Amino acid sequence: MGTIQSYINDIEKDIYQIRRQLHKYPELSGEEVNTSALVKEKLTEYGITYKNGFAKTGVLGIIQGSKPGRTVALRADMDALPIQETNEHTFVSEVDGKMHACGHDAHTAMLLGAGYALKQVEEQLEGTVLLVFQPAEEASPIGGSGPMMEDGVFDEYKPDVIYGQHVWLGLPVGEIGVRDKEMMGASDRFSVKVTGRGGHASMPHEGNDAIIIANQMISSLQTIVSRNVNPLDSAVLTIGKIEGGHRYNVIPKEVTFEGTVRTYKPEVKEMIKQRFHTILHQTADAFDAEIDIDYFDGYPATINTPAYAQQARNTAKRLFGEKATPEVEPALAGEDFSRFLLDYPGAFIWLGTQIDDASEQKPLHDPGFQLDEKALPMGSRFLAEVALDTLHSLSHQEG
Incomplete structure (x- = not known):
């Protein structure tokens, strides 16, 4: 069997292509029909079973390992914002007044990449990994996580732990931000x-x-x-x-x-x-x-479970080095992942995606928002590896 890194290398071009495709054709909260269709197309291509129709456009990918164990969920949001993009790169939004200015296109692409890699090692997998593609994160106060759970996204497979990941412009590529408790407001x-x-x-x-x-x-x-x-x-x-x-x-x-x-x-x-x-x-x-x-x-506020914040920190250090998880302050920005954490233990982490010239970095929700795509394969690898590490830890605890 190959390593997670080798499988991420195999799928790296696909991760970039998916992100850019979604960036060119953004869809607002509740409108993610084509985004959802692309997710299902890729899951089918990768041989990953899925269920759909949660909160209308939400999708649940299911990877069942050959070994018994617990269940870990990984979540990515899919919706864009009503913003007119001002960038000039080759994949700017072609939809007037709509833009992926918060990185949800990258989140979706990274989770698909992680799903591909995990599918390749399902023979070694100690349990089940759920890939949660969530709509309507930007549609506060209702959002998409609550409606997905109301529609039964976890009725058959209940996660023992859930992780979410967000691109973060205040951290350089190669760093992961995670806190034991308060993460978002x-x-x-x-x-x-x-x-x-x-x-x-x-x-x-x-x-x-x-x-x-x-x-x-x-x-x-x-x-x-x-x-x-x-x-x-x-x-x-x-x-x-x-x-x-x-x-x-x-x-x-x-x-x-x-x-x-x-x-x-x-x-x-x-x-x-x-x-x-x-x-x-x-x-x-x-x-x-x-x-x-x-x-x-x-x-509600996004409050991490300390044990799984530490697990995320341990995985990040193993992958990217001892200095990969600097101390970070929480942010008062809202995050719909918080509703998952009300029902299931887990952690929300920030993936460093700062561009090379930090002085030119525009913030989240800005018409000139950009991220460093070099971080995307790293984000996919981190998601896959933290799922494996967590499943292994859970199985070891049971033993």
Whole structure:
């Protein structure tokens, strides 16, 4: 039998080709029909059994080893973003207003590469590996992981451990980021409509200025993090959009604003949510205004299981060297993988994909997002090897 590395070498060109194909033809959350079809085509080509139809376009690949053992799941998300790409490489998006600006095309390609390699060593496999191709990761607050589980993706094969992997631009190629607990934040959203009374700008006493009221609300909301959250905890409350007014000399009747709350600890999240509603309602009462609040509980925080974070760290060091897993700080960006971790132990890891000129690196969700493709075969190898290492560890524990 060959090694995982040798099989990744065999499939390396395919990994690049799949990623570039998906990048050229991105599909938004819930629209991943052609992406799902490509995944199923490749699984069939590689001889991997699959089931499909989870959360509409989700796919589950199944690799059953010849030896008895436990079950490890590996997850990749598939959806793109409503962003117009500004890059000029040879495989830029050909779909207007849509782009893989978060690396999900790379995630899908890497998981297919890992699946190919694992299929080649199924005679040595101590248990089962599940390949979870998830839609709608970007569609917060519903997402795709919850609907996949509701549709029974793990009804027949329940994972003992699950791993997810995300390209990470803050780490150079060859490094893996993983933490024992908090990895990504909870990502709540809100939309607020303030209704006052319109009027002429020269006669403000006859109206009830919704801009002034919204301004007071927004300023007061910032005191939640600065004065209600323990400084040793992490939280962010950001207003990202404001709409109101029609003309320079008209007092508007309505103003709407939208934003997000990011936290790690559930108790901090709930405190902020409570204070958020209290401040807005009391401010509306003070100004004799009406208020409509839509608050969406988004993805929970992504909290790794320490034992499997350590397993990921051990595998990364074995593959890429002792310095391959530097200390990393958690991020408050949201991640739908968190819902898998609520039901199953596992770990979410970051794969270093920083381009050579870091000063030119654009962030995730940027129209100029790029990654260093040299990391993709490494990501495939890591996924395959961490699955093998985990299955072996689980079997050894049972023994």
